[in-house]
Amino acid sequence: MNIVVCIKQVPDTQDVKMDPERGTLIREGVKSIVNPFDLYAIEEGLRIKERMGKGRVVVMTMGPPQAEDALREAIAMGADHGILISDRAFAGADTLATSYTLAKSIEKLGSPWIIICGKQAMDGDTAQVGPELATWLNFPQITYVSKIIDMGDDRIKVERLTDYGYDIVESSLPCVITVNKEINEPRLPSLRGMMKAKKFKAEVWDSSSVEVDRRYIGLDGSPTRVVSIFAPPVKKGGEKYHGEPDELARHIARKLEEIKII
Amino acid sequence: MIDYFLTEEEQMIKELARKIAEEKIIPKREYYDETQEFPWDIVKVMAESDLFRIFIPEEYEGLGGGVMALTLAVEELSRGCAGIALAFAGTALGTFPIILFGNEEQKKKYLPRVASGEVVAFALTEADAGSDAGNIKTRAIKDGDHYVLNGTKQFITNGGEAGIYVVIALTNPEKGARGASAFIVEKGTPGFSFGKKENKLGIRASATRELIFQDCRVPAENLLGKEGMGFIIAMKTFDYSRPGVAAQALGIAQAAIEEAARYAKQRVQFGVPIANFQAIQHMLADMAMKLEAARALTYQVARNIDKGNTKIAKESAMVKCLASDVAMEAALNAVQIFGGYGYMKEYPVEKLLRDAKITQIYEGTNQIMRNIIASQLLKEVR
Numbered sequence: 210m211n212i213v214v215c216i217k218q219v220p221d222t223q224d225v226k227m228d229p230e231r232g233t234l235i236r237e238g239v240k241s242i243v244n245p246f247d248l249y250a251i252e253e254g255l256r257i258k259e260r261m262g263k264g265r266v267v268v269m270t271m272g273p274p275q276a277e278d279a280l281r282e283a284i285a286m287g288a289d290h291g292i293l294i295s296d297r298a299f300a301g302a303d304t305l306a307t308s309y310t311l312a313k314s315i316e317k318l319g320s321p322w323i324i325i326c327g328k329q330a331m332d333g334d335t336a337q338v339g340p341e342l343a344t345w346l347n348f349p350q351i352t353y354v355s356k357i358i359d360m361g362d363d364r365i366k367v368e369r370l371t372d373y374g375y376d377i378v379e380s381s382l383p384c385v386i387t388v389n390k391e392i393n394e395p396r397l398p399s400l401r402g403m404m405k406a407k408k409f410k411a412e413v414w415d416s417s418s419v420e421v422d423r424r425y426i427g428l429d430g431s432p433t434r435v436v437s438i439f440a441p442p443v444k445k446g447g448e449k450y451h452g453e454p455d456e457l458a459r460h461i462a463r464k465l466e467e468i469k470i471i
Numbered sequence: 472m473i474d475y476f477l478t479e480e481e482q483m484i485k486e487l488a489r490k491i492a493e494e495k496i497i498p499k500r501e502y503y504d505e506t507q508e509f510p511w512d513i514v515k516v517m518a519e520s521d522l523f524r525i526f527i528p529e530e531y532e533g534l535g536g537g538v539m540a541l542t543l544a545v546e547e548l549s550r551g552c553a554g555i556a557l558a559f560a561g562t563a564l565g566t567f568p569i570i571l572f573g574n575e576e577q578k579k580k581y582l583p584r585v586a587s588g589e590v591v592a593f594a595l596t597e598a599d600a601g602s603d604a605g606n607i608k609t610r611a612i613k614d615g616d617h618y619v620l621n622g623t624k625q626f627i628t629n630g631g632e633a634g635i636y637v638v639i640a641l642t643n644p645e646k647g648a649r650g651a652s653a654f655i656v657e658k659g660t661p662g663f664s665f666g667k668k669e670n671k672l673g674i675r676a677s678a679t680r681e682l683i684f685q686d687c688r689v690p691a692e693n694l695l696g697k698e699g700m701g702f703i704i705a706m707k708t709f710d711y712s713r714p715g716v717a718a719q720a721l722g723i724a725q726a727a728i729e730e731a732a733r734y735a736k737q738r739v740q741f742g743v744p745i746a747n748f749q750a751i752q753h754m755l756a757d758m759a760m761k762l763e764a765a766r767a768l769t770y771q772v773a774r775n776i777d778k779g780n781t782k783i784a785k786e787s788a789m790v791k792c793l794a795s796d797v798a799m800e801a802a803l804n805a806v807q808i809f810g811g812y813g814y815m816k817e818y819p820v821e822k823l824l825r826d827a828k829i830t831q832i833y834e835g836t837n838q839i840m841r842n843i844i845a846s847q848l849l850k851e852v853r
């Protein structure tokens with residue numbers, strides 16, 4: 210039974226800059242990392258295997274050849290296997306084409322027990338791939354999972370964190386879950402894992418090894434287009450007041466009245 | 472940066488130890504320094520990432536890395552916090568006697584436990600036997616298939632927290648130092664308890680505690696080597712472990728230089744960053760020179776040990792002494808460069824100064840190190 214974890218390689222936003230004229234991210238010289246949420250997804254996959262004493266943790270990523278490094282990181286943490294879905298024909302995919310290609314790859318892999326995605330990608334940020342993946346596969350989906358309460362061969366019970374509080378949800382398996390940062394604390398790689406990762410060669414699947422309908426992949430399979438991207442205007446620092454407490458309180462009350470909050 | 476031609480595995484160990492220091496140790500070092508609690512959560516992280524395996528031979532579930540691997544790991548961890556790093560380095564100190572002198576059964580029984588993260592301690596020092604280790608009073612009297620231990624060890628790193636202890640005790644007091652033997656004693660053995668836990672100047676995340684033996688019956692099979700080998704075992708152990716203390720000192724010195732240089736670039740006085748002043752620059756230059764020299768010697772001695780060179784007492788003493796003096800000076804200079812801010816707990820350099828001091832004292836004071844170096848030197852020169 211496969212515990213499938215979908216991970217995305219993203220630019221490290223600490224370094225990333227935007228090209229304001231072309232409205233694109235400047236990716237040259239920027240370090241690539243595993244999407245931070247996906248580290249939690251990998252960790253949860255490993256924990257499921259450890260807790261249940263069975264299953265094989267398979268990490269999957271769609272991306273360019275260098276996305277193999279993301280898989281390598283997962284192997285260093287303890288994942289059993291990594292698959293790189295890579296082909297020029299997949300390039301330019303939006304979330305729909307990405308999730309379609311991932312779904313077809315999971316079908317090719319076979320016997321999924323559970324599929325784990327991060328809540329969202331740090332760059333694309335749509336949080337769509339997980340739910341769309343479930344839809345393509347015709348599996349149930351549980352988003353924003355903050356805790357797996359109970360899991361068996363064919364049922365799972367989880368807690369999910371929403372804007373209004375926590376939901377407790379049960380589902381049949383296989384299903385797709387997306388996880389947030391409350392769910393665990395990702396482990397660091399181990400030395401034995403790092404040594405394994407050093408030798409690791411990803412299994413690479415291209416558009417001929419995955420059974421895809423070419424109308425749904427890559428740029429052609431992508432109904433959305435990014436028209437432009439821009440950085441939001443920087444928030445101003447706000448105003449600072451200094452003085453005695455009661456004087457300050459009066460001042461703030463006056464300000465709040467002025468802007469009609471009280 | 473000087474290239475020390477680290478192997479791929481050594482590079483990995485260094486990277487991993489740095490990651491642990493950056494992500495796990497640095498955020499919590501202030502807490503552990505303040506509370507003097509034992510950093511079990513971080514020890515667990517180290518264990519899970521296989522760090523305890525690096526100095527254990529492969530036959531016993533280790534990675535067979537040796538002293539060089541240990542040195543790299545301890546240096547990086549100590550750059551984060553020398554006290555927290557000592558839980559690990561002290562374990563290596565306690566494990567070397569078993570690696571070097573344990574029989575097959577002892578190695579099989581204990582080394583895999585260490586490999587998976589069990590903390591170990593090494594107990595030689597007593598109230599009246601510090602530098603003069605030959606003056607220990609703890610007795611071990613053979614009684615059938617057991618030895619009965621009586622006595623008190625003090626200032627024992629990892630005391631109370633470790634599961635495994637290597638204890639030096641006299642089996643034949645008439646013979647003095649030649650009458651000492653080494654024993655493996657497990658926590659929980661009846662008659663073995665813990666006394667005073669020290670409240671320390673530095674390395675406060677490390678547990679330093681008294682071990683008390685009252686008619687403590689230790690199975691005879693826990694004798695390491697033969698009766699009478701206790702001091703040979705202790706001295707050989709130090710030959711292997713002193714580069715670890717040097718590594719701890721290198722990490723402290725490295726942190727001191729990084730902190731001081733960063734601060735000097737930011738702090739403005741007389742309208743310019745203080746890094747513009749030659750007096751500050753020269754301090755930094757001295758720190759950097761001495762650190763690199765100490766590092767080069769430490770790595771070279773570590774590699775010598777790993778290549779099987781056994782005549783290393785002098786060289787091990789050299790690196791321990793040199794690196795710790797360098798760390799002390801670097802930490803002092805760092806505080807000086809920070810000025811009044813350096814004296815305050817909000818800044819990281821006062822801790823470096825407190826932590827650096829111990830490296831000149833334990834595993835043999837630097838006076839004793841110089842004694843060892845000189846006596847060997849005088850023997851070599853005819």
Ligand SMILES: Cc1cc2nc3c(=O)[nH]c(=O)nc-3n(C[C@H](O)[C@H](O)[C@H](O)COP(=O)(O)OP(=O)(O)OC[C@H]3O[C@@H](n4cnc5c(N)ncnc54)[C@H](O)[C@@H]3O)c2cc1C
Pocket residue numbers: 215216217218233234244246247250269270271272301302303304305307311325326327328329330331332333334335336337338339431433434435
């Ligand atoms: C700068 C930039 C330019 C873009 N340009 C275009 C464009 O020109 N045309 C276009 O159609 N789209 C474009 N995209 C969108 C891009 O295709 C999406 O980023 C991608 O489809 C994934 O969506 P997401 O990043 O929102 O992921 P989310 O839906 O937020 O990710 C959720 C989770 O899904 C999984 N996941 C996401 N992606 C992958 C993957 N590749 N492999 C495995 N698992 C994955 C991970 O578990 C992740 O945590 C662009 C995005 C960016 C950042």
Ligand SMILES: Cc1cc2nc3c(=O)[nH]c(=O)nc-3n(C[C@H](O)[C@H](O)[C@H](O)COP(=O)(O)OP(=O)(O)OC[C@H]3O[C@@H](n4cnc5c(N)ncnc54)[C@H](O)[C@@H]3O)c2cc1C
Pocket residue numbers: 561592593594595596600601602603625626627628629671679829832833834835836837838839842
């Ligand atoms: C935090 C900490 C952790 C420790 N951990 C351990 C441990 O895990 N296991 C263990 O067995 N011990 C441990 N020790 C003990 C440590 O090794 C001793 O403290 C050290 O060897 C010095 O002994 P002492 O404290 O009795 O000092 P003393 O021997 O009393 O020395 C006092 C001073 O006299 C000087 N001196 C002594 N003899 C000579 C000489 N012949 N020539 C010149 N100068 C001399 C010394 O250099 C020193 O300056 C630890 C100590 C500390 C503080």
